Amino acid sequence: MEKPCTELSNPAISIIENVLHFKAQGHGAKGDNVYEFHLEFLDPVKPEPVYKLTQRQVNITIQKKVRNWWERLTKQEKRPLFLAPDFDRWLDESDAEMELRAKEQERLKKLRLESQGSPEVIANLRKGYLFMYNFVQFLGFSWIFVNMTVRFFILGKESFYDTFHTVADMMYFCQMLSAVETINAAIGVIKSPVIPCLIQLLGRNFILFIIFGTVEEMQTKAVVFFVFLTWSAIEIFRYPFYMLSCIDMDWKVLTWLRYTVWIPLYPLGCLAEAVSVIQSIPVFNETGRFSFTLPYPVKIKVRFSFFLQIYLIILFLGLYINFRHLYKQRRRRYGQKKKKVH
DSSP: OOEEEEEEEEEEEETTTEEEEEEEEEEEEEEEEEEEEEEEEOOOOOOOOOOEOOEEEEEEEEEEESSSOOOOSSSSSSOTTOOOOOOTOOHHHHHHHHHHHHHHHHHHHHHHHHHHHHHHHHHHHHHHHHHHHHHHHHHHHHHHHHHHHHHHHHHHHGGGOOOOOOHHHHHHHHHHHHHHHHHHHHHTSSSSSSHOOOOOOOHHHHIIIITTTSSSGGGGGGGHHHHHHHHHOOOOOOOOHHHHHHTOOOOHHHHHHHHHHHHHHHHHHHHHHHHHHHHHHHHHHOOTTTTOOOOTTTTOOEEEHHHHHHHHHHHHHHHHHHHHHHHHHHHHHHHOOOOOOO
C-alpha cells in the first residue's frame, strides 16, 4: 500500500482492531496540511505494520493473518474515493494461489534442507569420515609393515616362521575393517567400482581366515611372511594417498608411488597367495577339514582341496580384473596427452 505525499513528516501509523489508522503532516500544493485516513480490512491482518518513508510517498506493508484470497480490501463494499489499486503489483486469484504455492514449496524445501543438513555440511562430514577410515587403516598396515621389517633385520629368516602369531591380530582387524571400503563403494560414498573392491576383500579374507586362520600347520610357514608383507606394502602407500585426497592435497611422490608400486607387488602378492593355497592342499587332504560326503545314493566324498584347485583359477582371474582396473587408473593419471594438430 502506498500513500503519495510531498515532504511528509512524523507519520503515525497503527492497526487497532483490524483498522489501519494513518495520520501525518505534509506540505503539498495547498500548503501545510494534516493527512489522515482509516481503513477497516475485510479479514484479520497482523497488527504490526511496516512502513518506509521516501520523498514522494509512504510505503506501508501489512500482512494477512491467514494466506487466502480476498474478494476486496476493505470491509465496506464501496471502495473509498482516495483508494486505487497499483496494477504493477496486482495479482488475480490464480496468480495469488501460484505465488502462495511457490512460497510454500520454498518454505518446505528450506525445512527439508535444514533437517537433512546443507550440502556443504554433508560433504565435510563425508570427507571427515573417509579421512578417519583411511587414517586408521594406514596406522594398522604401517604397524604390520614396520613390525615385520624390524623383526626381519633383527632375526633374519627366523622371523618368517612366527609372522602369523606376531601380527595376525592386527591383520584380522585391518582386513575386517576393509569391508567398509566395499560398502562405501556400493552405496556411493566413494567412486571406486564395487567389483574390484569385492574381489580383493573376498580373496584376502579367504587366505587369512580359511587358509591361515583354520590350519595351524600353515601358520608357521614362511609364505605367511611374504603374503602379509606384500599386502601391507601396497596399503601403506594407498591409504595415505586417499587421506590427502580427502583434504584436497596432492603430494606428487606419494601419488606416483600409489599408482606404481602395485605393478610389481600385486603379481608377487598373488603368487604368494597361490603358494599358500598349494601348500595347504595336502594339509586339508590329510585332516579332512571342510570335506564332506554327498548323501545317499551318491555317497561321494568331496574334498575341500577340490575347491582350492578351483580357487587357484579364480585367484588369477581376479588378479587380471584388478590389474586391468589399476592399469586404467594409472593410464588416466599419467597417460600421454594427445598433441593438438594445428
